[in-house]
Amino acid sequence: MGSTYKYDDMLTTNEIKDLLGIYISPFKEMEIKSNVREVTISKTKAINLLCDNLSKEQLNDLLLQLELVSKKNLDDYVYMKYILTGVLDNQGRHHA
Numbered sequence: 478m479g480s481t482y483k484y485d486d487m488l489t490t491n492e493i494k495d496l497l498g499i500y501i502s503p504f505k506e507m508e509i510k511s512n513v514r515e516v517t518i519s520k521t522k523a524i525n526l527l528c529d530n531l532s533k534e535q536l537n538d539l540l541l542q543l544e545l546v547s548k549k550n551l552d553d554y555v556y557m558k559y560i561l562t563g564v565l566d567n568q569g570r571h572h573a
Contacts, residue, residue: 490528493528493533493536493540497540498520498524500543500547501520501543501557502553504519504520505520506518507523507554507558507561509558509562511562511566511569512566513566513569523557523561526561527561530567530568542556543556
């Protein structure tokens with residue numbers, strides 16, 4: 478993609494999922510240990526978890542960060558694990 482730009486609120490959920498699919502490096506399974514629970518998820522489930530639990534603004538910020546990580550040729554696995562752990566912790570607080 479070109480230079481970093483702000484994704485606007487006009488993106489559909491499917492477009493957001495597609496962009497996350499592009500920017501998140503492929504992985505078969507990711508083990509996430511949050512304060513609430515431990516899960517093993519696929520990339521598809523990770524994307525669904527993000528879309529179900531983050532606001533459009535948060536997803537926009539995440540897409541911009543992932544674009545920067547991609548441009549610097551950095552590994553996004555640890556970053557995604559960190560984000561997903563936070564999502565699970567937050568999800569656990571709301572369901573407790």
